[in-house]
Every structure is written in structure tokens, then in C-alpha cells.
Amino acid sequence: MKAMTPMAITAKTIVNSCGVGEASTIEALRNNSSGLKQQAYEGLNFDTWLGTVNEVEFIEIEPQLKRYNCRNNRLAQLALKTDSFHAFVKSAKLRYGAERVGVFVGTSTSGIAETEDAYSHMHHHDTFPDNFDLLYTHNMSSLQRYVQHSLGLNGPGHTISTACSSSAKVFAAAYRHIVTGQCDAAIVGGVDSLCMSTLYGFKSLQLVSEEICRPFDANRNGINIGEAAGFILLEPVKFGHGKVKFKGYGESSDAYHMSTPHPEGDGAVAAMNDAMTRASLNASEIEYINLHGTATRNNDQAEARSLFRVFGDKVVCSSTKGFTGHTLGAAGITESIISILALEQNILPGNLNMHSWDETLRIKPLEVTTKCSVENVMTNNFGFGGNNCSLIFGW
């Protein structure tokens, strides 16, 4: 495995239940204040906490792209128009040409909420609604096509959909296309929006908590689902002097079970080691790890074991799911941006809601956000199907 050529993070935008734009996420991290709320949601018949982005209700898809209209793409647009992202993309377009900027994005459920609504309509009226457009909303490629059109880009790309590792793996795909000269720069990102399929699906696996999620807590009892969107502009380092760099990635499969992680975290260990090899860094040089930390019994246990095997018990880490909820296909980009903010803002995020640490895990996350300046951080994302991805960012 070859060392990777680092790429600069030259722009970023983030939207989640902590708020719209990176200033809101920074404020939430600094104040240890969660975006999760115990709230009713149309169609939901059980109690849980949710990470909703209410601002998405006021977003309208551009008239010429209205076939793409669905909550997922509206959330994408909300992120694209935040944090001056358009301006950065515009200058990248001028520098490289629209056909030389790739778009690699991740989602787990795309616009499935439209299909859910169409079936509900069918249940009551015996027909699908007139404007139902499966291939422009629910089809997994909808997000990539929408973002590419909305930004006026014409380079390579696709939508990666590997459940909760989707928008972490986009960094690896974009890097490979840049380093082989198929594009000069790339937009990477991810979006997942609330839908009944994931809420009732995780409920069927008894993985949804009725309370606020408590990663690494002895009494943790499941996830809270959140929605989120985030995008990053990835460019060669020569155009991003002084910016945080994307330094390494590791991808692996558990080859164990469709919805349960390998109990000893074998796949996670492989992903973390490969990311460090590509970044030419060793375990002692990784100063903070943003955990996948979903707050299910099995995930946190397997992840803690994998961390112990790679880093021992002295590692500094936290799960930020207590701030945003588990944003599923958007977790990779959300937690990558949080990790980059940790580097830029000199803060290490706290692990909210961990009131009584599960000592059996041996790995103890930071309880509250702490001021600290670090060089290199890692973020982990693991998905159904045993799909793992670890990323490294640093100065």
C-alpha cells in the first residue's frame, strides 16, 4: 500500500440539528449543547429524540431542476448555499474548468421519503401522486446528479451508498480520481434526511433509544436519528496553503454479519491501520479520534475493542452523535467536518450524555469539549453490510 499525496480542504459547509453553517456547529461543540430534541414528527408513532433541520422546510429547489425536489435534495441545497460554498466552487470552476471538478457524494436513503409519501397517497387514493418521480428523487444517483447540476459542474463522480460509511468513502473515491488525473479537484459530501424507512427500520432491530443517545455510557440503549448535509472542496495542496489536509483513508469489510459489527472489531482495525499507512503516521501520532460511537451496545463495544487493539487505552476520543444524532449516510461528512473544525478551532469535542462511563469498554472518551491544539485526527464510520472507513485529517 502506497502513501497518499495529501489534499487540501479549501472550503466546507455543514448543516445539522445544531444549526445551519459551521459557526452553529462550532458553537454547539464549544457549549456542549446538543441539537437533539424529544419531538413529534409526522408519521412517527413511538417516542425518541431526533436531530431535525427545520430550515429545510423553507428551501425550494431551483425551477429548472424541480424534478429533483425531495427533502434530501432540499437539504443538499441548504448546505450548498451556506458558508459561501458557492463562491469557492465558482473560483475552483474558473481555475480548473467545470469538467475538471468531480462530485462524489454519499447517502443511505436518498429521496425515499417521496416514495413513502407516494405509497401513503396510494393507500388513500389508489394512485401515486401525479408528480411522483422515482428516478429523480429516490434513485441513489439523484443526489450526485442534483449537486452536479446545481453547481454547474461536469466532471466525473457517482453516489456511494454503503449505509453509514457512505460519505466517508467519498474522500477515497475523489482522491483516486484526482491522483489518476481524471479531475483536478472534487466536491465530496453527503446528505441523509429523516424518513420513516430508517426510523421504523432501526426500531425493528431494537436499536432506537427512547431517550437521548449516550455513546459509551454503561446504560446506553440505542441511537437517535438525525438528518444532516455537508460538502467539502478538495484541492491539490498547492492551492490550499495553510489549510487542513486530508491525509489518509482506510476501507475494509467485516465479512461477518449484515447488521452487527465484528465483535472484536477486526474490520475497524484494518481500516484504521490502512488509513495510518497511507498517511505515513503511526498510532502515537493520532491525537484525537472521532468515534463512530452510535450508542448501541454492539457498536460501541466492537469499536472500543478495535481502538484498544490499535491505540491501547490512552487514546483521546469522543463520539459526537450526542450533538447531531446518528446522521447515517451523512455521518461520514458530518464527522469529518467536525474533526476538521477540531483542528482549526483548537477544540476536542466532548462525548455528550455519557453520565456513567462503561468501564468494561476500557476506552474512555472525553466527557466535555476541551481546548487543545493537535496535528492529526482520525474519524471512523462503520455501516451495515460490515462496511468500514477510517479517515485522517491534519495540518
Next chain:
Amino acid sequence: MTVYINDISVIGPGLIDKEITCSILLGEKNWIYQEMPKLIPDMLPANERRRTTPMIRLALACIQGLSSDHNDLQTTSTVFASSDGDFEISDKICSALSKDEKIISPTLFHNSVHNSAAGYWSIASLIKGASTSLSAGNATFMSGLQEAVTQVEVDGGTVLFVAYDYPAPSPLNEYCHIKYPLAIAIRIGKTAENKALGTLTLEGQENDIKDSVCRNLSLEPLRLASPVGDGMPLIEALVRRARMQVIIPYLGDRKFRISISH
């Protein structure tokens, strides 16, 4: 970028028996639509196999059609490309959610991820390398092939690429663009195996050029029946051992020019 095509496999209606498939691809026989039999990917343990759907079984059976003696557990990665994923699962989930009780089974939910076939494949093969599942709509075949070739170029090793699509059940089928099921699997490497079929070079993108058609014109309905069908002229060229170029549709109006040598 140039890579070796070390093996290929195709499964679709009328393309079940390997010898018959080969003579159709060579142009010795005409393709005729035949109902798909129930595919049995017997590399999966029985308890996992009974949870699979026709789409998952199509993808797995197609990969199983590749010779397996070159599956290096350490250095093999997989790229699974499907435009639409499993609309049979979406249909069942959305139907259940439209009722008052809203009850979904755990198996239905874990089969709903776009990487379901990849997950079952890794469990069956014990291959623990990187695994990507992607969609690019109508450009899914070419985008998946591009990702697979790119992975081989960057990391060496072997990439198993499989493109697969399955028609949606009623009523979603009226809104979906897949007429026939079809799967194409290709084992790609930076080095040639003993029985390598030839080399493949991604020459670049062009506009204003027509897509390659199947040389065996009877295969045209299958080529046009799904995004995976875009790969049929490439598979024909590889089986015919013809030195040639094929044009495969990509994103928007763009096409990829691909050279095949033997």
C-alpha cells in the same frame, strides 16, 4: 489507464447457461428472451441465502460465474454498481409504512441498504478488502467500471466489479427504467492471470459520438433494457477477442472511449 481483464461473467434472461451465453456473444446464435430461473448462489450458508432477494441472488450468482482461484482474500476489493438498487425491498417497506401498524421486519430493513449484495458477498467469500457500492443512474455501468479501473490503478491488487439491475415490482415498475434483469461481473487486475482475456484502456471522454451497439443485433433489446446493458458491447468484444474500441455512455451527454487489446 490500462488494466487486465482477467475474467468475465454475465447473467440475464436467456443468458444462464455458460456455453449458450458464449455462443450468443460470439454471434453464433441469436438471443431470445427466456424467463429467469430461480438463481441459487450456493456459496452462501443456507441461513443467509434464505434472506436474500432475487436482485441479491442475481449479483452473487454472476460473481460466482467467475473462476474463483484468484480471489486473494487480502488484496481483493469489490465495486458493486446498481442504478436502482432493490426496489422489491423499497416496495415492501413503503407498503408496510403506508399501513397504520407500520411494521418492518429486521431482515427487510438490513436488505434495504444499497450495499446489501456486497455485504452478503463478503460474508460468503470472506473477502475483507475495500467494498464500494455506487449508483450513477443511467451512467452506472461506466461509472462503476471507471471506479474499479481507478482502484486498480491506484492500489494495484484485484478488483471484482459487478454491475447489476433488476426490474421493480408493480406499481413502481411504471416509474423505473429497467426492463430485464442483467448482471455483468469483471475481474480486473494490474497484472495478467493465465487466462486473461485482454487489456482494457480508458481512452477518455467525448461528446457527439454514438454508443456502441451489440455486434449480435439480437442482443440489442437487452443492451437497451437497463443501465447495466451498456456493458454488453464491451463483453462481446472481450469474448470475441477482437482488438477494438467501444463507446459507452457516461454522465450527461458524455461517452467513454474504451480500447480492448488481446
